[in-house]
Amino acid sequence: MIVILKPKTKKGDVDKLINKLESQGVQVHPVDGAEISILGLVGDTTKIDSSSIEACDIVERVMYVQEPFKKANRAFHPDNSIIDVCGRKIGGKEIALIAGPCSVETKEQITLIANEVKKSGAGFLRGGAFKPRTSPYSFQGLGADGLELLKIARKNTGLPIVTEIMSPHYIEKFVQDVDIIQVGARNMQNFDLLKELGTINKPILLKRGLSATIEELLMSAEYIMAGGNEDVILCERGIRTFETYTRNTLDLSAIPAIKKLSHLPVVVDPSHSAGKAWMVDSLSKAAVAVGADGLIIEVHNNPAKALCDGQQSITPASYDKLVSELRLIAEAVGREI
Amino acid sequence: MIVILKPKTKKGDVDKLINKLESQGVQVHPVDGAEISILGLVGDTTKIDSSSIEACDIVERVMYVQEPFKKANRAFHPDNSIIDVCGRKIGGKEIALIAGPCSVETKEQITLIANEVKKSGAGFLRGGAFKPRTSPYSFQGLGADGLELLKIARKNTGLPIVTEIMSPHYIEKFVQDVDIIQVGARNMQNFDLLKELGTINKPILLKRGLSATIEELLMSAEYIMAGGNEDVILCERGIRTFETYTRNTLDLSAIPAIKKLSHLPVVVDPSHSAGKAWMVDSLSKAAVAVGADGLIIEVHNNPAKALCDGQQSITPASYDKLVSELRLIAEAVGREI
Amino acid sequence: MIVILKPKTKKGDVDKLINKLESQGVQVHPVDGAEISILGLVGDTTKIDSSSIEACDIVERVMYVQEPFKKANRAFHPDNSIIDVCGRKIGGKEIALIAGPCSVETKEQITLIANEVKKSGAGFLRGGAFKPRTSPYSFQGLGADGLELLKIARKNTGLPIVTEIMSPHYIEKFVQDVDIIQVGARNMQNFDLLKELGTINKPILLKRGLSATIEELLMSAEYIMAGGNEDVILCERGIRTFETYTRNTLDLSAIPAIKKLSHLPVVVDPSHSAGKAWMVDSLSKAAVAVGADGLIIEVHNNPAKALCDGQQSITPASYDKLVSELRLIAEAVGREI
């Protein structure tokens, strides 16, 4: 941590600040220049509150030099984390393929799609039961009934199921029924939910918030991990920018960034980011090429009839073709599908 | 709602789509041009799911012409809503002054500040008990103990209290203890929390999310109002942009926009937006000049010792001076302090 | 400047880097910690190229602690700069009122509007002759003929004229004909144009680019000032964000930021930022309240017939009413109109 002092600060005031900082357990190295003076803080700075330092009269600015996350940090865990989900691995050599409809609608729909995507090579089934919708008047998902339908599809295909949680009231039920609990982009900084998920023993798929920095995503992972649950899978799903042609801007440079900063696996959601079914194909290929550990793709047997998000879903036939093409890309970058 | 068809679409396919749409209760007016054809949808389009239409092969794009919010819409409620909080009004001629520390720390601290800001003219006391912090290792607030301290300060001063809720587990307690329940920016689209707050009888202060559009803010208000709780106060607190000098970019044009689109009152938080105490003064004046119904300002008796967010707090003395200057601005725009 | 070294760097490599840096004329102060080491650079770091340092194997990151602008920096010029334009001042106690149509259309139009805004209290006439339009098929302005019409209006009213330059080919003509040369947002980083404007003796109104940071705006001012022309007036005109309701997001916090960082005057353009005539009124009031040194407002005698940008223009009658209301705000913040 670096504390930049205001010009022409009195020595006495600086000494007082240094004492205050040292009393919090760090060593302080002053650097005095003609125009500017700084304090270099060395030691465990995680407990130092930068904003309270910045509130001091003589302080211009405080800068971090170390990442504020610990458990998610690759520096302290050089090897990739490989998450085990019912015997399947996420984060290893094999690309995790997660696929399924936006919303669970009927037993027939979810079972049919589950069977189709399994045939194509998917290893996990996704499907929304509780749906975060911008409008209170839009279809909100089948809720608990949707979970039951997902369980039937799992029984039928053996595919572990991934679905989104929206309220802490349902954590117990999700722990029982679901194989990976998804935290949606809008809840990425719902810290109370994250804390509760930190106390359970179930993999979490944590989606990046629409305007969350990479560091904030890792800090949200840290919330879960700090509670003891270290099975966190990160997900890039597009960020909000000024561009309006695509619904969100898929930030693929986040993948190498996350792989460098953290040991956690990271998957890409090409369906929600662009919001356009015809882009899923090329964005999926780019995601594998850039180094993603998996893909979460919306597949629907009849996009035009889907109750929501139809426009970003592809058909099982398109998915099948896509997976076969992705194999070549995966191989080209030393991965497997 | 406008449906733009792809070029060279077959008449038969268009007719099918028209039938499908009309079966959902709207009238469809086709407009055929040499290069482009559109369908104008008239009637109650709130139940039409635009994405399922966009999933149709022959559809290029769907555009909204009407705001998707109803209860929050000024079109259906031309007069300003004035929210009554323990006999004080928010949304009327008088500017609501909400002030207090970022975090409740001790009985002495909160009581002292409450008394100071009351003397200066504040009508409401703010103070964080449950704190949303980016890092799990930062101070998380005093929690329920903080609520008790706020209640003591209220008893002492008569000021209604405003504080943030972070989990639905605490709703019952907040209804009992608190006068205005604040929903923070990070929970603006925590839809399950919003739904639960829609069923209670207590004013809600809803902060705009860091990357939420004005329309999304109003849709989140709609979630609460759709449940029956129409006492929603909106709050502009800065949005996330590329600019890094300020922590967030205060979007003051959102105030006239919201006043035009909605009848709900809207207040401004100049402390969190800029993240710099020395900017609170000028941003507060601008907020009143632009038409805000209130100001929520962080005041701390000793910013340098605050456990969090110190750098954005001003002292009681600065607050007192600010309020006296704001009176002139308020008067200049036909308001009162 | 702070150089953050990678963990576990060899002493020999660090010493080499220190020598290299010191050979560029700065003093280097190393700060060694258990987990991290940094180098504090003191002295004239403006010639040090941070990216070439960051290219070194042992370097993690380079951070600036000083602003990279000199001539525009308030640190070296504590008093406000007051720009003299034909005897009128911009940057002093009086708020500069610049008004006029988006485009110059006819002699009658520009003369009529010039007279009207002068009567209301405007001190400067604006009007576009060369127009930057997104589409090559849109009206591009009257060009040199427009300048002639502006000169007629100036002769008629005595108001100095402000108009935009788009190509260095016209600099000589602008120096002869125009009183303030405007550089539009899209050319804020047209560095060759800025350099040429640095060599002339004429005030420049430099608009902030749509996605330019405050620091970049000041660096562009620095380009002009470094050439010898220190009469630069900055202009905040809205930045590009995710919000789509307004055309751009007016960043009023940029005003106190610029006043703190620089001694240059800064005016606000409330017409282009929001792109909505009905917002000009409240945004203008906010701009004066926040501390702007002037307002540049589009006024058109018949907005509905304007060839471009009609929707953001207000009528002379609205302008007249607005100016009288602005007087109260100006007074409330210790300024004059």
Added chain:
Amino acid sequence: MIVILKPKTKKGDVDKLINKLESQGVQVHPVDGAEISILGLVGDTTKIDSSSIEACDIVERVMYVQEPFKKANRAFHPDNSIIDVCGRKIGGKEIALIAGPCSVETKEQITLIANEVKKSGAGFLRGGAFKPRTSPYSFQGLGADGLELLKIARKNTGLPIVTEIMSPHYIEKFVQDVDIIQVGARNMQNFDLLKELGTINKPILLKRGLSATIEELLMSAEYIMAGGNEDVILCERGIRTFETYTRNTLDLSAIPAIKKLSHLPVVVDPSHSAGKAWMVDSLSKAAVAVGADGLIIEVHNNPAKALCDGQQSITPASYDKLVSELRLIAEAVGREI
């Protein structure tokens, strides 16, 4: 084009507007609903100025349904444009590999790098002679001398040369000396420069502005094409977002978007977007996978000594390895290197 009328508009006023619009050569189809009325405009709407319509009292909003670009539009030119540069093709099956240093420094440097990248498979040499730098005090490039060095490297290797133009004063020289003229991101909306480039006979590499939408990029291409020069190569180089870990956010979804909207070739610059040499590898692979027609990569023989932008350059050895790996990706998506 769709004109949305305000509620409760008088029939007489609507009829007047319809007449006005029809007098501008379009057909108007009114659609009347209970709550809202719209006008559908059919015909050649490129000459209709939407803002002057929006300035009408009775108009709520105007929406476009057609892209405003013509010559760049795939709708009117279904086949991919393939640009011929000295016998080499850009936009065909083969991926164009453009490589070279950020800045031309010496004859030895540019010739050595040119020979190296040619051996690795590059088909074009890039190198900056005129450099757009944020600070006037930074190295501004060798200018005309740099062009001479590029010509020597071209003679030596046969590689066509690509370099950036910053001022219209140099167009004649660039036409003589250079094979592809690059327009940098900061000049993407320097419309006067674009117009002049439209009149010459030389391929243009047009970089997307930091905050330019895909549509604006295509409109800037349209400026050049409208003048007669249809040899425009587009370049995605990262956009400005809130994320600060990467210098810019590479928007790879722009590639399929541009390929759908336009027939022009589009290349990707992975060096400038992320600003980190270690990311060039994975972003290049993603760019080829997503469908880019080429890559423009910074290669430097000694990044740590580069006078600028060193941190985003890779070495010739890394480039060689990268190209060999890219071949596999290119093959996987049906392209060639």
